[in-house]
Amino acid sequence: MSDPLSPRALRLQSELRKASPQSFADRLLEFLQEKGGSRYDEAVTQLEHGLQAAWLARQAGANASLVVAALLHDLGHLLMDEFEGRSDFLSNDLLHERIATSFLEAYMPQEVLDAIRLHVPAKRYLCSVDPSYLNHLSPASRRSFALQGGVMSDHERRSIEAEPFLDSALQLRRWDDLAKIAGKAVPAPQVYHADLMEVRLLA
Numbered sequence: 001m002s003d004p005l006s007p008r009a010l011r012l013q014s015e016l017r018k019a020s021p022q023s024f025a026d027r028l029l030e031f032l033q034e035k036g037g038s039r040y041d042e043a044v045t046q047l048e049h050g051l052q053a054a055w056l057a058r059q060a061g062a063n064a065s066l067v068v069a070a071l072l073h074d075l076g077h078l079l080m081d082e083f084e085g086r087s088d089f090l091s092n093d094l095l096h097e098r099i100a101t102s103f104l105e106a107y108m109p110q111e112v113l114d115a116i117r118l119h120v121p122a123k124r125y126l127c128s129v130d131p132s133y134l135n136h137l138s139p140a141s142r143r144s145f146a147l148q149g150g151v152m153s154d155h156e157r158r159s160i161e162a163e164p165f166l167d168s169a170l171q172l173r174r175w176d177d178l179a180k181i182a183g184k185a186v187p188a189p190q191v192y193h194a195d196l197m198e199v200r201l202l203a
């Protein structure tokens with residue numbers, strides 16, 4: 001199987017390996033700005049989506065781990081260039097949450113990794129325990145819900161309830177679902193530089 005990471009993502013990977021916390025934050029923010037201009041959905045770009053999610057986390061008083069998880073939760077889409085030339089990437093499940101988690105594994109504390117890894121099943125969980133949650137999702141997110149497995153079985157529910165950072169993942173998921181507002185003004189990526197350095201040092 002060919003490497004799911006794009007050539008640019010492979011370059012980022014080798015840069016991060018030898019990076020100080022300062023340049024770790026620099027390189028990641030550069031990558032987001034360079035690759036985040038593609039559409040996330042009908043309303044926002046990937047970068048706008050991540051920045052809106054991170055700002056919701058910051059405004060809610062979340063810790064640095066959760067702010068960074070919100071900023072980077074869809075990094076997997078960018079690492080795979082999944083959207084490149086296609087408008088339907090949200091309808092195809094290339095497991096972006098696992099790609100991002102394994103990419104970041106060596107550099108981030110468990111709360112960040114688990115919140116990112118669980119943000120897709122967290123949507124399925126929220127819709128399973130509260131069927132009205134589905135009505136609040138965007139059309140694209142409703143389509144990917146079915147693709148990602150739909151309502152959880154009892155077994156799946158019990159297994160996600162045993163996750164130590166489930167609450168973080170559920171919070172991230174709610175911000176994710178709200179971070180799709182066209183034209184919303186939010187602070188620049190640089191605002192999260194200190195958070196990225198902080199979580200890098202926690203790993």
Ligand SMILES: [Fe+2]
Nearest residue numbers: 049073074176
């Ligand atoms: Fe998202």
